[in-house]
């Protein structure tokens with residue numbers, strides 16, 4: 029046991045001690061949601077030698093429209109087995125926010141550990157149409173704008189500021205997919221030069237295929253533990269020293285799409301700039317969004333960005349944010365990093381953002 | 390290490406079957422503005438916003454809190470969206486309260502809503518899903534067989550449910566925010582209403598409502614400030630608990646679910662409750678179908694198992710009959726049911742009572758109250774205790 | 781001054797392709813043969829009907845396949861008098877929880893061939909399937925349940941399943 033790091037958020041050290049994720053695939057046509065979650069939950073507990081009966085709280089993240097039926101989180105609970113009855117909650121958000129809810133509860137000191145999981149599939153429906161239902165129901169949704177077109181608006185605005193070019197997007201995509209070659213869970217990995225990527229056709233100008241995320245089915249889980257319990261379960265826990273999240277207005281026309289003010293604010297509240305950052309796992313589904321996020325967080329040039337390949341390598345909806353926290357934690361556990369930043373996003377064009385600072389002792 | 394927290398602001402809309410005069414944003418805005426002003430605050434004073442509602446298909450908007458961020462005054466702040474089925478209004482208030490109890494924030498706005506008239510809730514609940522049995526008959530078709538099992542187990546006479554239906558509608562006449570105002574309500578009127586899901590009559594079932602409920606949860610410091618500014622006393626939170634169990638499993642007791650009993654036990658431990666019937670002055674409990682009053686009386690430990698109907702029959706839960714433990718003085722879910730907000734309305738009404746601001750449906754000198762919400766197939770529970778005295 | 785806008789129509793249509801999963805796939809292949817399939821939990825040994833692949837209390841895969849009986853017991857029921865979109869059944873109809881012999885979990889089914897006034901807890905019933913050439917991998921293969929003439933089951937035999 030080696031003590032605890034200084035905290036920017038909260039007053040009780042809470043560490044990520046276990047992480048598991050499903051293989052990220054375009055379509056898992058074999059398993060239902062419960063069957064996808066079963067091995068992931070078993071693994072996340074198995075990693076630290078505990079069972080469902082050992083955690084004091086369970087929180088999940090998912091959204092109903094992905095499967096077109098209400099209460100999809102209810103059935104998924106059968107993958108955990110909440111018997112005897114358990115303290116449990118669910119957010120209709122990415123699992124990163126489920127982790128936040130669990131972290132809040134752990135601050136109060138009544139419980140020492142929590143299970144967080146999330147799941148979602150891009151394959152059952154047409155994700156572009158489904159995500160259009162996230163927009164203002166009176167003025168925008170009836171026009172069915174798809175997320176790639178909205179992201180392209182943002183990318184074009186970024187180009188117009190002169191701060192980035194299509195070549196920069198290609199460089200981000202090339203680096204992310206090359207990093208993904210070292211990630212056995214990645215869905216899309218390759219070693220191709222930015223120059224080669226720039227020869228692709230536009231999907232939605234100025235975005236070419238490489239700047240878009242893959243469509244992914246997947247799920248993920250994390251175990252959090254507080255105080256000494258973290259050290260009982262993990263040699264070098266990834267302690268959450270700062271965590272915060274902020275939302276912006278929904279109206280795209282009322283935002284500077286080339287900046288992420290909510291990421292900047294969340295990053296400040298989480299204390300990102302208080303010390304050097306070794307690695308940052310950013311939830312940037314579109315290549316240009318990584319540039320906006322790096323800028324918003326004020327990350328230095330020497331920060332290793334998304335060594336897992338990030339959301340460009342696998343983008344399981346509702347889990348991609350939680351996975352960033354898991355991936356950043358693995359770097360702390362292995363000693364590859366002492367201080368990591370993880371980020372999650374939700375809503376069109378980075379509307380809502382969560383920033384988490386993880387540190388090892 | 391948990392910090393004291395209290396309800397310091399309350400807002401709710403009138404519940405109606407169709408609020409055609411407002412958009413979804415307009416509906417939630419009514420409730421949140423009222424709650425924030427009630428606390429003597431402006432939106433600039435709010436640290437975070439926690440939103441709850443039932444399935445998104447009820448309005449046809451996916452994660453509508455994103456579009457509502459502006460109307461909720463959440464821009465630049467942390468915002469969360471909770472969904473735990475029918476218990477969601479209660480769970481949302483609890484998540485918001487933990488943001489204060491944990492010492493993270495001082496003033497958290499929490500809001501829950503449903504605008505069912507924008508879509509078709511009955512359709513949304515019965516979307517044809519392959520691989521499952523097609524014989525769906527709405528929520529009543531799910532709960533009626535469980536009610537029958539309760540009647541069989543307890544030997545309750547058939548008219549107990551009808552008595553609850555009358556009592557809650559009489560209570561609703563005293564609540565200007567209630568959806569159903571039925572001045573002529575009587576046992577005969579309930580009995581004469583169509584038998585929808587035998588043994589449940591139409592008037593033993595909840596309505597479909599549009600509506601929103603909001604509260605501001607404050608820290609000890611914020612509560613003191615609000616009391617100075619507004620002259621309203623805080624409703625101190627003495628305990629909160631949530632429990633879940635699987636929807637279906639071998640040997641599950643759906644009449645008296647273990648999750649509800651465990652949730653109450655945890656809550657009572659926190660709040661120091663040993664005899665709920667004696668220790669509480671009133672309760673707001675999620676009763677969407679009349680028979681759930683006697684069932685929850687037992688589940689919440691207000692009496693021995695099998696005796697719940699006797700309390701109802703004796704008028705113990707009636708404010709009008711001067712019962713010792715009035716339940717659902719607001720008219721309850723049987724009188725207003727904006728699904729996502731229904732659980733929060735239970736919690737909100739307890740705070741209103743503790744502040745002595747319930748108007749005509751005020752329980753005289755209510756000092757400690759229980760709020761309960763449940764959801765799914767009676768497998769998700771959320772509960773809290775609020776009181777006049779500081780914990 | 782024009783009338784205020786109180787409603788706008790925004791029709792939406794979304795199409796989904798469902799994945800039944802391994803467990804439900806096995807259930808459906810059973811229905812295709814006119815047989816109910818149960819799955820036994822390796823831990824608690826309970827047999828689940830219409831399983832989605834895990835034991836709801838233990839959270840482990842239910843791998844062992846069990847063929848269930850065509851007969852069962854009505855544990856509880858309700859008589860439905862309300863028409864629902866997409867329901868083509870004549871009102872009133874009986875919705876019952878049916879516990880198949882050999883299973884540890886009931887499921888909701890339609891009861892026919894008995895007047896609504898005679899339905900009761902403990903009634904013994906059997907499944908009536910569609911003709912063999914109409915059997916398919918769907919619950920629609922079960923037309924309904926009807927009394928099978930056996931004496932009613934004692935309350936003790938099914939009271940744990942309420």
Ligand SMILES: [Zn+2]
Pocket residue numbers: 821822823824825826835836837838839
């Ligand atoms: Zn089992």
